[in-house]
Amino acid sequence: MNVIFLGPPGAGKGTQAQQVCKELNIPQISTGDILRRAIKEQTPTGIEAKRYIDQGQLVPDEVVIAIVKERLAMDDCKNGYILDGFPRTVPQAEALAQFADIDAVVELDVPDDHLVQRLSGRRVCLNCGATYHVSRKQDNVCDNCSHELIQRDDDKPETVLSRLEVYHKQTAPLVEFYQNRNVLKKIDGSQSVDAIFAQILESLRG
Ligand code: AP5
Secondary structure (H helix, E strand, O other): OEEEEEOOOOOOHHHHHHHHHHHHOOOEEEHHHHHHHHHHOOOHHHHHHHHHHOOOOOOOHHHHHHHHHHHHOOHHHOOOEEEEOOOOOHHHHHHHHHHOOOOEEEEEEOOHHHHHHHHHOEEEEOOOOOEEEHHHOOOOEOOOOOOEEEOOHHHOHHHHHHHHHHHHHHHOHHHHHHHOOOOEEEEEOOOOHHHHHHHHHHHHHO
8 A cells, every 4th residue: 555644744744654654564755764864874965955954945856756766666665655754745746646656645634833842842763763752751762773862953943933834835735636636534633643543544444
């Protein structure tokens, strides 16, 4: 099953994608994680992407489209995948349609004020991509791989606000794009992590 997780920054795409991928035994393809890895390794793509990410802006379409096209051609994607954070613009969605068949798009709907609170308390593992919230984590160590957790630079309040603005302008039109293709499944993302997980599985299996 080929699935897209769509939603604003902090909606819980990464949190849910991680659990659903484990349950369905398919890979999670997060363009944010791929770009952050490229930044850490200081590759030419990473150096270019950093300029945009630090300002809460989107990385140019052609850069992320090339990354995803290459990633989806890998063997582990043959039985399905979850795209977490891609596409994010109509041109990205149109490009994706040229090289992938999408079965479902899960939209996580969360009000903006919840998002700011979630992102300011988020801690991430740069090694495996796991995500936590300070209110539900006793220590500063990843449960999966024991690496230290950090706060992302783009989770600073002023950058969070520009990311939300970018989402409403550039990514929200994808809701209608996928509604028109009859693949959109809207989930209330302000519920508990477990309740959302159960609803996503039900919507994908139903
Ligand atoms: P990316 O890493 O994709 O960031 P994002 O879409 O802004 O999403 P986030 O990772 O911030 O949030 P999330 O929805 O995954 O929420 P999470 O599960 O972590 O992209 C970063 C940057 O890369 C972009 O700004 C852009 O510059 C660039 N980029 C990436 N893809 C691109 C593309 N396709 N095109 C162009 N540029 C691209 O949860 C957030 C917090 O809330 C956590 O602390 C979590 O523990 C907590 N939480 C989760 N669920 C719940 C819940 N149900 N209740 C309470 N708390 C919860």
